[in-house]
Amino acid sequence: MNSFEVQGGQPLKGEITPQGAKNEALQVICATLLSKDEITIDNLPDILDVNNLIDLLKDLGVQINRQSSQTCSFKAEIIKPDYLKTKEFRTRASSLRGSIMIMGPLLARFGKAFFPKPGGDKIGRRRMDTHFFGFEKLGATFDFDSEEIFYTVHAGHLKGANMLLDEASVTGTANIIMAAVLAPGTTTIYNAACEPYIQQLCRMLVSMGAKIIGIGSNLLTIEGVKDLNGCTHRILPDMIEIGSFIGLAAMTGSEITIKDAATDHLGIIPLAFRRMGINMHISKDEIYIPPKQKYAIETFIDGSIMTIADAPWPGLTPDLLSVFLVVATQANGSVLIHQKMFESRLFFVDKLIDMGARIILCDPHRATVIGLNQETPLRGSVMTSPDIRAGVALLIAALSAKGKSIIHNIEQIDRGYEKIDERLSRLGARIKRI
Template identity: 55%
Template sequence: MHKFIVHGGRPLSGTIKPKGSKNEALQVMCATLLTEAIVTINNIPDITDVHSVMQLLTLLGVQIVPLGKGSYQFCAAHLHTDVTLTEIFRQEYAKVRGSIMLLAPLLVRFKSVSVPKPGGDRIGRRGVHAHFEGLERLGVTFCYNVDEEAWKAKCTTLSGSYILMPEPSVTGTANIVMAASMAKGKTIIYPAACEPHVQQLCHMLVAMGATITGIGSNILTIEGVAHLSGTVHTILPDMLEIGSFIGLAAATKSTLTITDVPINLFTPVWSCFRKLGIRLEEDDNSLHIPFQPSYHIQKEIDGNLLSLSDAVWPGIPADLISIAIITAVHAHGHILIHQKMFESRLFFVDHLIEMGARLILCDPHRVHVVGLGNAYRLRGTRMSSNDIRAGITLLIAALAAEGTSTIANIHQIDRGYEQIDQRLNALGASIERA
């Protein structure tokens, strides 16, 4: 198993370009199953979660042709109907959470499919009830096979319906949108997730011939069509990678410029870091983080302690909370950070405490950070990560700390960040992959 050996305490400088959005890539690649025509997707990140979904598509019979760096053609004209029952498919399916978004396209093509539990980050309970309840409203029936640890899903036909979502699940919304786009009649989804990558999936489906209105809102109306055609689609830059670079610049007191940034689209991300005292300078499609010898956490308008929490879009993304914590550790002031969605996501802060961070894990969902700014430096240590965002947070902590740190289990970081060691070393970091 690979690990990072990080020599910390070095300020970084330079320009970095974010890779394509991981979450968008997984959705739009699954959507290529909805048509027999060729779909070309550009700006796909070279990360292990993407490789896993590509492998699943290949097993299903999708022809994937590389066109150049980050660009691929997908053709799902000839699929293997029984491959989902094979052990190799089950093993690959269990590697990545995004595999759950194959469910709706496979039902559209096969009418019956068997799928095991999806994989992904171990950050607490991640139910699939939003997927199943929505698809049931469209006419899908589910049966769980205890011996095979898999769900059998089947439908005679998909029919539009009003779907009251139990929660605005991003992947649940994606699955239902894909199924509804080829169901008979009208489907209304409320409250639908409206994150940028969900919007992008909807725009791609519209380009393929789907009829979807309300894109960007929490009410989606879909008129099903009988056929979808091919298209060319370009994936947005990854807003979570951009957020990670902002936190990195702040914690290491570096000067960074991030290019190819859709400034207006990711406003909640900028709002999060400005509340932590970070200066962000916007210029067309780039973001500049200047050197700040110190930064101060804002207070509430009445002078009380600032509380920061994740929320559905356009709130602060849950995946940014870990980055906000390490940013706050290096700020001046106090903050209560509330991670609402997953009860096991904050346990990585034990490593930060061992490094000397002044914080208290109040309960599985809340952490009180006492930012000491320049008064205290973190120290290098040995650590390991159980999920993508905790992994990049620990890497930021190691780069900001005095001394040498070792980070194990770095395949978690590789799942979401393409060649992160090489890209940061080009900015002046010292990261060895061992």
Template identity: 45%
Template structure:
């Protein structure tokens, strides 16, 4: 599985270019099933979850051609299966978004409960609600296998999603673009990757209005044609590298950061004293940062919590914990979405962090703390916790070992190469 060995107390310098949005790529690839014409996608990150999605598509009979440089030609002219490979689908949460395009294209799909990060319960009820409203019959066996069928999907009229779920919104949109009639999706998610998916589908001939809002109007069309599209930058990776620069007091330039997607990230990071300068699509994080947590009104301990877009992204909560360990003051981080998000913080306390796990959803962080490498090494329990531990290792004294790094590889492209480019002494070692 491999491990990273990282020398701590290093200063980063130079520049890093951000990869394509992981969560956009994982939806645009299955969306190519909606047309039998070739599609070319650019800026697809070379990460494990994407590799697994490509394997699923190939197993379905889709012609996948690597054009190099993050570009792929996808041609779903012959889809010869309606059942996803259980072993492949079980590796990633994103496998469930095959439901919408498979129902729209094939009228049937069989898929297991998806895999992914172990950060808490992530129910699929809203997916089932949306697909059922579009006319799909959904059955779940005792083995945890979903069987869905719809001879022809029909517009749901007014569809109010039970929660602002990103993947349920994406599944509903992909199912609705070829349905007969109109679907108005209220309480829709509007994250940058949802916008990317909708803009991509429109470039293929779909009719989606309200992109970027919580109401999407999808008018079904008879067919989609081929096309070419570039995936936007990954704002979570941007937030991760900003965190890395902040905790190491380093100046770096982050290229293709797309600052327009960083509004709430900036507001929250400023609560820790983290700031940056915008230059076009780039940002510069200065070395001189006064990391001091801003108190709430009346001297109250401030609280950070994730919210649906344009709120603070839940995928940056783990990074925020590490930033908090290096900032002066106290801060409460409350992830109401996932009850296992913060179970990695005991490894930070072993490194010297002052953190109280109040309950499964909340941690109180008191900083600044001098961190020390754990001789026994630390794990990567999920993508974001693994990256958080990597940030902790960068500012800790001594050499740290991070195990189970395939979790980090699921969401961050060539992370050790990018860090080496910033001057970090990091080595990937096979177990």
């Protein structure tokens, strides 16, 4: 198990470019299974989750041409469905949650798909009902082996259908879209997730020959086509990483310019940071965060405490709440962080409390943070990363803290952040992998 050794209290300075979006990459890689033709994807993040998914598709029979760490071509002309029944597949797929999205493409092309219970971050219950509800609406039959914890979906033929999703699940919406694009007839998906990454998936499918109307809204209309062609697709910058860099700059009093940030696709993220009192200058696709700023959390108009809560797009992504919570520890004022979607994502706050943060964990979903107003720095500590987003939040805390910190289980951070230690070191961070 690798660890980070961090010497905190060092202001950073310079330019940094965000990696390609992890969540989009997992979707569009799975979408390559829909066509027999070659598909090239650019701006892939060189991270564990993405590389593991590419390896999984290779074992499934997809021809992989890795042109560079950021560019890869896929040709799913020959697929080995029997691989899905092997113990090796169960082990590998169950450790990578994003691989659940191979089910929609395989169901569309071959009429069947098998999948173990997906893994990923340990952030609480993440149900799969929306995926299977959509498949069943399209005409598939769903079976669940409770002893083996194994899902089976099969269909003699799919057919377009109208559906109202019970929740705007991002991976569920992606899976249903990919199953529907090859299903004869018209499919309408209401309450569809409409995150930029879903929009990107739809645009890629359209460039392959799919017929999708309503991209960017929560009502999608899909006319099934017989087959799809190849294409070239470029992944957006990762808005979670961009938000992490904004929080890092504020927390450490650093002067950072985020390049190639695709600011038109950030939604409410800049506004949420401004509500925390953080100043930034956005011009074209760059974000500049000035150094050594004190930031005061706003209150609501009636004077009540500010609440930062996650919500489906265009609301605030839940993946950034851990960063907002850490940033609040050095703010002037108080804030209630409300994590609505996952019940275990705030349990890392005990590590911040050990570092001197003033946090009240109200329940599994809510934490109140009383900011220290940069009068008392956090102190270095030894901690363990529980998941990707909490891991980078703890790294931000360590970089701002007085003294040395050790962060264990950094493989969790590596799953979502590309060479983060090397990139931050170039900004002046004192961090090394041990």
